[in-house]
Amino acid sequence: MNLEDIIQETNTYYCLECGKCTSICPIARYDPAFSPRMLIENALLGFEDELVFNQKLFSCLTCYTCQQECPSDVDFPVFVRKARSIAQDNGQHGICAHSGQLQSLARLMTSPDIKQRRLEWLSQEYRVSEDSDVLLWVGCAPYFEPVFEDIEFRALDITEASLKILNFLGIEPKLLPDEKCCGHDVLWTGDEETFKKLAQHNAAQIKEAGVKKIIFSCPEGYRTFKLDYPNYGFDVDCELQHISEFLAEKIEKEGLKFNEVTKKVTYQDPCRLGRHLGVYDAPRKVLESIPGIELVEMEHSGWDSICCGTSAFTNCDSYSNLLRIDRLSEAVETGAELLITACPKCQTHFRCAMVDKGKEHRPTPKIEIMDLANLVTNAIGEGGNVIK
Amino acid sequence: MAEFEPKIVTFACNWCTYAAADLAGTARVQYPPNVYIVRLMCSGMTNPDYVLRAFEEGADGVIVSGCHYTDCHYIDGPVKCDAMFAKVSKLMHILGLEEERLKREMISTSEGTVFARVVKEFVDQLKKLGPSPFSPLRKEKVAV
Numbered sequence: 001m002n003l004e005d006i007i008q009e010t011n012t013y014y015c016l017e018c019g020k021c022t023s024i025c026p027i028a029r030y031d032p033a034f035s036p037r038m039l040i041e042n043a044l045l046g047f048e049d050e051l052v053f054n055q056k057l058f059s060c061l062t063c064y065t066c067q068q069e070c071p072s073d074v075d076f077p078v079f080v081r082k083a084r085s086i087a088q089d090n091g092q093h094g095i096c097a098h099s100g101q102l103q104s105l106a107r108l109m110t111s112p113d114i115k116q117r118r119l120e121w122l123s124q125e126y127r128v129s130e131d132s133d134v135l136l137w138v139g140c141a142p143y144f145e146p147v148f149e150d151i152e153f154r155a156l157d158i159t160e161a162s163l164k165i166l167n168f169l170g171i172e173p174k175l176l177p178d179e180k181c182c183g184h185d186v187l188w189t190g191d192e193e194t195f196k197k198l199a200q201h202n203a204a205q206i207k208e209a210g211v212k213k214i215i216f217s218c219p220e221g222y223r224t225f226k227l228d229y230p231n232y233g234f235d236v237d238c239e240l241q242h243i244s245e246f247l248a249e250k251i252e253k254e255g256l257k258f259n260e261v262t263k264k265v266t267y268q269d270p271c272r273l274g275r276h277l278g279v280y281d282a283p284r285k286v287l288e289s290i291p292g293i294e295l296v297e298m299e300h301s302g303w304d305s306i307c308c309g310t311s312a313f314t315n316c317d318s319y320s321n322l323l324r325i326d327r328l329s330e331a332v333e334t335g336a337e338l339l340i341t342a343c344p345k346c347q348t349h350f351r352c353a354m355v356d357k358g359k360e361h362r363p364t365p366k367i368e369i370m371d372l373a374n375l376v377t378n379a380i381g382e383g384g385n386v387i388k
Numbered sequence: 389m390a391e392f393e394p395k396i397v398t399f400a401c402n403w404c405t406y407a408a409a410d411l412a413g414t415a416r417v418q419y420p421p422n423v424y425i426v427r428l429m430c431s432g433m434t435n436p437d438y439v440l441r442a443f444e445e446g447a448d449g450v451i452v453s454g455c456h457y458t459d460c461h462y463i464d465g466p467v468k469c470d471a472m473f474a475k476v477s478k479l480m481h482i483l484g485l486e487e488e489r490l491k492r493e494m495i496s497t498s499e500g501t502v503f504a505r506v507v508k509e510f511v512d513q514l515k516k517l518g519p520s521p522f523s524p525l526r527k528e529k530v531a532v
Contacts, residue, residue, distance in 0.1 A: 098437075099436070099437040100441075101436050104444055107444055108444055108483060108522055110525065111522045111524050111525050113523070114483060114484045114521045114522070116482060116483060117484055118482055142482050143479060145478070146476075146478035146482075147436075147475070
């Protein structure tokens, strides 16, 4: 795909040069050298090299905040994604966080000969079924375990919590032993080729499994399945739901009740769940239906909530860290004792920022952080109403 | 059909293992030519991604080798290397790679013969295992 097509496809021709994107961009607030408007202008003026050989192209969080304000409805995140794929063709890969391990893992997974051992964490206490209509998407969680052991983050806790919730509601989901990375990270770093291979494999696996519904505990996978797979021609023909939407539906239709959990919490909207897919109410509904939970909103919440600072594990720099610290401060300022998020990646990035002590005059704000699914497991079943 | 010749990538520290490989060469100790050595300043700077990349580019096995614990020029390099190796072993386990394809060694400068023996044994081991499960990803330009 050349630059001309990308400009056509993402409404970039309609850019008014008003600069609202740059003024609202969470990265431009900290990094004066990053400007969405400049990237667009370079493309419109035909300075392709200025665009693709610019390291700042990889600074964009693709968080969709800019598009909320854009009067011309320019799809800037997709523009960036496609421009990154031209950059990849020119040998520009951006600077990947964790030295590119996550992207390497995705590429390694494209090999047809591998036999993954991805369900070894599954213990006897969970009930899964081979011929269930419901599939629980595990995603990258088993791989995150060794990668993030230094920051004491266990992504599988979130998957296990989702499984516990489903079991509690009488659903024995199916788990795929040979699912591969959904391809979100490689797609947003511009590696379309790897993405297509992964998508093809996953779509085939799901067709073979014959399920009617897929439940995600990770909004990135959810977004990729819902929007990107059909876009690239890999339709899975299933109902797709995030665990928060699933729970909200149960509360509304079946009158699901929770035990009491006394906590003051605040909620971080993950960009993939919120702005990408418009799911703002479901997680809040779940939080509000737990007795004893007091939800206080941060200064920026809902559509203008601030991103956790890195997406697709690319370009995690000092500006991302400043962003994270400010976001954590906002969370602390609400007076909440617990920060709830619905995305494992948000939790990774916030926990990573909190490992750093900060400066003496400006210590990193500290707040306990938990996934929505983990909070819900504390509110279900017998004796489940205690948070440690 | 010609016998399968495994490709091995060795991450060797500048001060010990690289010098040991050099010593093996100058002492004319014979060892199989399947090994491609990547010299690093310290085994402690080996990154999990280096190992992942080696497999992605078509290695059948990877050796990470550096100084013994007390010999490190940078004091705690081998300890860092051990932590990294444990991490990457776990990742490779989930990916479904046989653990025999990864090897953590400590070879000091004077141990040229040890280096030759390690490589020889590793090549024999890999010949039994056959090509790596990631070999379909192997890029032609890397195959030497």
